[in-house]
Amino acid sequence: MIETLHNATLISQAQPFIELDNHGEVLRFQLQEARYFLGRDRTWSDLEIPEQGWDVLSRRQAVLQREGDHYRIYDGDGHSTSRNGIFIRHTQISEQGYVLKHGTQLEIGQDASNQIKLTYIDPASSPTVTPSNLRLDLKRLRETPVELGREPDATRYASMTLESPVVSRRHATVYATPDGGFTLQDHSTNGTFVNGQRVERFAKLHESDRIRIGPFTLVYQHGILELADRGNQIRLDAAHLVRKVTDKLNTERVILDDVSLSIEPGQLVALVGGSGAGKSTLMKTLLGIEPTTSGKVYLNGDDLRQHFDLYRSQLGYVPQDDIVHCDLTVEEVLLYACKLRLPADTNAKQIVQKTLEQIKLHHVKHTFIRDLSGGQRKRVSIGVELLADPKLFFLDEPTSGLDPGLDKEMMNLLRELADQGRTVILVTHATANLEACDRIAFMGRGGKLCYFGSPQGALDFFEMPEADLKYFADIYIKLDQGKTKQDVHATVQHWATKFHQSQSHHLALNPVGRESSNRSAPSNMGSQRRYSPVQQLRLLSQRYGQLVMRDRMSLGLALLTGPIGIALIYLAVQTRDPLIPVTPQDAMHASLSLRTLLVISCIAIWVGISCSAQEIVKEAPIYARERLVNLGLLPYLGSKVLIRSGIAAVQTLLLIAAILLSLHSPAPDLLPWVFGLGMTNFLTLFSSLCLGLLLSTVVKTENQANNALPLIMIPQLIFSGILFELQGLPTQLSWLMVSRWSVGAYGALVDVNQMIPEAIQIPGRAPIAQPLQVNAVYDATWQNLGLNWAMLGASAIAYLAIALYLQKRKDVI
Numbered sequence: 001m002i003e004t005l006h007n008a009t010l011i012s013q014a015q016p017f018i019e020l021d022n023h024g025e026v027l028r029f030q031l032q033e034a035r036y037f038l039g040r041d042r043t044w045s046d047l048e049i050p051e052q053g054w055d056v057l058s059r060r061q062a063v064l065q066r067e068g069d070h071y072r073i074y075d076g077d078g079h080s081t082s083r084n085g086i087f088i089r090h091t092q093i094s095e096q097g098y099v100l101k102h103g104t105q106l107e108i109g110q111d112a113s114n115q116i117k118l119t120y121i122d123p124a125s126s127p128t129v130t131p132s133n134l135r136l137d138l139k140r141l142r143e144t145p146v147e148l149g150r151e152p153d154a155t156r157y158a159s160m161t162l163e164s165p166v167v168s169r170r171h172a173t174v175y176a177t178p179d180g181g182f183t184l185q186d187h188s189t190n191g192t193f194v195n196g197q198r199v200e201r202f203a204k205l206h207e208s209d210r211i212r213i214g215p216f217t218l219v220y221q222h223g224i225l226e227l228a229d230r231g232n233q234i235r236l237d238a239a240h241l242v243r244k245v246t247d248k249l250n251t252e253r254v255i256l257d258d259v260s261l262s263i264e265p266g267q268l269v270a271l272v273g274g275s276g277a278g279k280s281t282l283m284k285t286l287l288g289i290e291p292t293t294s295g296k297v298y299l300n301g302d303d304l305r306q307h308f309d310l311y312r313s314q315l316g317y318v319p320q321d322d323i324v325h326c327d328l329t330v331e332e333v334l335l336y337a338c339k340l341r342l343p344a345d346t347n348a349k350q351i352v353q354k355t356l357e358q359i360k361l362h363h364v365k366h367t368f369i370r371d372l373s374g375g376q377r378k379r380v381s382i383g384v385e386l387l388a389d390p391k392l393f394f395l396d397e398p399t400s401g402l403d404p405g406l407d408k409e410m411m412n413l414l415r416e417l418a419d420q421g422r423t424v425i426l427v428t429h430a431t432a433n434l435e436a437c438d439r440i441a442f443m444g445r446g447g448k449l450c451y452f453g454s455p456q457g458a459l460d461f462f463e464m465p466e467a468d469l470k471y472f473a474d475i476y477i478k479l480d481q482g483k484t485k486q487d488v489h490a491t492v493q494h495w496a497t498k499f500h501q502s503q504s505h506h507l508a509l510n511p512v513g514r515e516s517s518n519r520s521a522p523s524n525m526g527s528q529r530r531y532s533p534v535q536q537l538r539l540l541s542q543r544y545g546q547l548v549m550r551d552r553m554s555l556g557l558a559l560l561t562g563p564i565g566i567a568l569i570y571l572a573v574q575t576r577d578p579l580i581p582v583t584p585q586d587a588m589h590a591s592l593s594l595r596t597l598l599v600i601s602c603i604a605i606w607v608g609i610s611c612s613a614q615e616i617v618k619e620a621p622i623y624a625r626e627r628l629v630n631l632g633l634l635p636y637l638g639s640k641v642l643i644r645s646g647i648a649a650v651q652t653l654l655l656i657a658a659i660l661l662s663l664h665s666p667a668p669d670l671l672p673w674v675f676g677l678g679m680t681n682f683l684t685l686f687s688s689l690c691l692g693l694l695l696s697t698v699v700k701t702e703n704q705a706n707n708a709l710p711l712i713m714i715p716q717l718i719f720s721g722i723l724f725e726l727q728g729l730p731t732q733l734s735w736l737m738v739s740r741w742s743v744g745a746y747g748a749l750v751d752v753n754q755m756i757p758e759a760i761q762i763p764g765r766a767p768i769a770q771p772l773q774v775n776a777v778y779d780a781t782w783q784n785l786g787l788n789w790a791m792l793g794a795s796a797i798a799y800l801a802i803a804l805y806l807q808k809r810k811d812v813i
C-alpha cells in the first residue's frame with residue numbers, strides 16, 4: 001500500500017516512510033512492501049509522482065529494496081543508473097546502493113540549486129515522528145520575529161524546532177528590518193554560523209545564506225527559511241594526508257604517507273596495524289587536532305581544520321587516557337560534563353539518565369570512578385562524549401586492557417552507536433571482534449595505508465589461506481616481514497602499492513571533498529568559542545572544590561603543615577620569644593627573629609607550591625578534551641585559584657592561631673599584629689600557590705612536578721637575604737623570590753631594625769659594628785610594608801599571566 005501526503009501531515013507512527021521535497025512541495029510515501037520502484041514513469045513506478053514540476057526525477061530513478069529492518073536504495077532501474085543520479089553528501093551512491101537509516105537524507109540531481117531531497121524516516125528509531133523538512137515563509141511573518149531553537153516559544157513567535165542537545169532552547173531569532181530584509185540575532189551558547197562565519201550577535205541575511213545551528217543547516221532563499229540539512233550524518237574524506245616530523249637527530253621521518261580514504265555516514269571503521277604504524281596519528285589527523293604537512297580532511301565537503309568551529313560540537317573524541325576524575329561518581333562526572341558542554345537551559349538530569357541507559361551503567365551511577373572496572377571507566381568516558389550526541393565519534397584504543405568479553409561488549413556498543421547513524425572511528429589492537437566493523441584501515445610501518453575495505457576483504461587481499469577472521473593476526477606478521485628495517489619497509493611498500501592498484505583503492509579514494517563553494521572560508525584557528533565565563537567558573541570551582549574535599553588526606557596535610565611547623569619552631573626556640581625585643585638589645589636576638597620569620601615564610605611557600613604544583617598536570621588529558629569542546633582558560637585557571645585561595649584563607653587562620661598560642665606577639669606601630677600576620681601569610685601563600693600552578697603548566701608529569709619542588713625552594717632560601725648578605729646580581733635575583741618580600745613584610749611588622757643595638761663605641765677606637773646591621777628592607781613604615789605586600793601580589797599576577805600563556809600554547813586548534 002502506498003500513501004501519499006502533502007506537507008506537514010503526519011502519517012502512521014509505526015511504518016517507515018520516505019519524503020521527497022521538491023522545493024517545498026513535499027510527498028511522503030509509507031513503506032511496507034519488500035520492494036518499491038520510484039520514478040516519473042507511471043507504468044513502472046509504484047510511487048505516484050505528479051506530472052508537473054518533478055522533471056529532476058528520472059523516469060526510472062531508483063529501486064528501494066527491504067534489507068532487514070531498513071531499505072537499501074539503488075540508483076536507476078536495477079540495470080543502469082539514472083540520468084541525474086542520487087547523491088549523499090555530494091557524492092554519488094555506488095552500484096552497491098545505500099542503506100537508508102532513520103534521518104538519511106539523499107539528493108536527487110546534480111545541480112545544487114535544483115535538487116529533490118529524499119529523506120528516510122523510521123519512526124521505530126525515533127521517539128517522535130517529526131516532519132523531516134521545515135520551512136518558514138518569512139515574508140508572511142514580517143510582524144512576528146521567528147524563533148529558532150530546541151524549545152522555541154511557539155506561543156509568542158513563529159518558530160522552528162531544532163532538536164539537538166547542542167542547540168539552545170532559544171538559539172536565535174530572525175527579525176524583519178525596515179528595508180524589507182531580515183536580520184538574525186544569536187542568543188546561543190554554541191553559536192550560530194552564517195556561511196561558516198560565527199555570528200557576533202547580529203547578522204543581516206542575504207540571498208542564499210546558509211545558517212548553521214548545531215548540526216542543522218538552514219538556507220535563506222527568496223524570503224524563505226528552509227531546513228536544508230539535519231546534519232545527522234557526517235561523511236569524512238581524507239585526501240593525500242602526509243605528515244613529516246623531524247626527530248631528535250634532525251632527520252626527517254614520514255609518519256603518514258599519502259593516506260586517502262572515505263568514510264561514509266553510519267560506518268564503524270577500525271584503524272589497525274602494528275605498533276608505531278601511525279594509527280593514532282591518523283586518527284588525530286582525521287579528527288583535525290594534528291596538523292598535516294600536506295593533504296586535507298573534509299567533513300561533508302568542508303575543510304575540517306578551516307571549519308573546525310562549525311563541527312566542534314559534532315565531534316566526539318575518547319582519547320587513550322581516561323577523561324574522567326576518579327574522585328567523582330559516575331553520575332557526577334556526567335552531570336558536570338553536561339553542564340559544561342551543553343547549553344545552560346538543558347535539562348541535565350534527563351540527559352544524564354538517558355546517557356546512563358545508553359552506556360548501560362545505571363546500576364553503578366553512585367559509584368566512584370576509581371572503584372569501576374577498566375571497561376566501565378571507558379564507558380563513562382564514552383558517555384561523557386555521548387551527552388552532546390556527536391555525529392562523528394573517534395575512540396583511541398577503547399578496548400585496551402579489556403578482557404575478551406568486555407572487548408566484545410564494547411564493540412557491540414560501538415556497533416549500536418554506528419547503527420544509530422553516527423560515524424564511528426576507532427584505533428584498536430584487538431582483532432577478535434573486527435567483524436563488527438564496516439571497514440578497516442590497515443596501516444603499515446611508516447604511516448602507509450596498506451588496505452582499506454571490509455574486514456573479510458582484508459583476508460582475501462592479504463592472501464590468507466581461508467576467509468576466516470582467525471587469520472587476522474597473521475596479516476600483522478605478513479606486514480612485518482623482513483630481517484632489516486629496509487626489508488620491512490619494502491614489504492609494507494609492496495602491500496601499499498598492491499592496494500593502490502586494487503579495486504579496494506577505488507573504494508578508498510572514492511570521492512574526496514570539495515572546497516566549500518558557497519561559503520566564505522574563514523580560518524577558524526584560534527577563533528573564540530562562546531561560553532559564559534562566570535557560569536564556567538562557578539561550575540569548575542564547584543567540581544574542583546568537591547574533588548579537593550574528597551581527598552581528605554591531602555587536605556588535612558595542607559591545613560596542618562603550618563601549625564605543626566609553628567609547634568616545631570616553639571620547640572626549638574623555647575622561651576626566647578623571637579618576635580619581641582629584649583633588653584638590653586642583642587644583635588643575636590634580631591638574627592634569631594629573622595631566622596624565625598624566614599621559617600614561617602618558607603612554611604607558607606612550601607605549602608603553597610606543593611599543594612598546587614600537581615593540580616593542572618594531573619588532569620591534563622581531561623583539560624585537553626574539555627578545552628577542545630568549550631573550556632575557557634580564564635575560568636579554568638580561575639577555579640584553581642579560587643578554591644586554593646579559599647584553602648589558603650583557612651590555612652592562614654590556623655597558622656595565626658598556632659603563632660598566637662606558641663609565640664609572644666609583637667606590638668607593631670603600623671597595625672595590629674594579628675592583621676599584619678594574617679595578610680602577610682595569606683599573600684605569601686597566594687603568591688606561592690600561583691607559582692605552583694605555573695610549575696604545573698610547565699611540567700609533563702606529576703613526578704616532574706614533585707622533583708622540581710626542591711629546585712624552586714632552594715633559591716627561595718638562598719636569596720631570601722637572611723642566610724647570606726646579598727650584593728650585586730644576587731640582590732636583583734632576590735627580587736624574584738617570594739621569600740624576599742614575605743620576610744621583608746614580616747621584618748617591617750616585627751620591626752627587626754629596632755632589635756639591633758647600635759655599634760659598640762669604645763673611646764679612642766673606631767666603633768665596632770654589630771654582627772647584624774640595620775637594613776632598609778625591614779623598615780617599619782607603611783611605605784615599606786606596602787611595597788612588600790604589593791610585590792607579593794604582583795608576583796602572583798605575573799605567575800598567573802605566564803601560566804595562562806603557557807596553557808594557551810597547548811591549544812591544538
Ligand SMILES: Nc1ncnc2c1ncn2[C@@H]1O[C@H](COP(=O)(O)OP(=O)(O)OP(=O)(O)O)[C@@H](O)[C@H]1O
Binds near residue numbers: 246247255276278282
Ligand atoms: N609529533 C611527533 N614527532 C615525532 N614522531 C612522532 C610524532 N607523533 C608520532 N610520532 C611517531 O610516529 C610513529 C607513529 O606513531 P603513532 O602513535 O601514530 O603509532 P600507533 O600506530 O598509534 O602506535 P601504537 O599502536 O603503539 O599506539 C611512531 O614511531 C611515533 O614515535
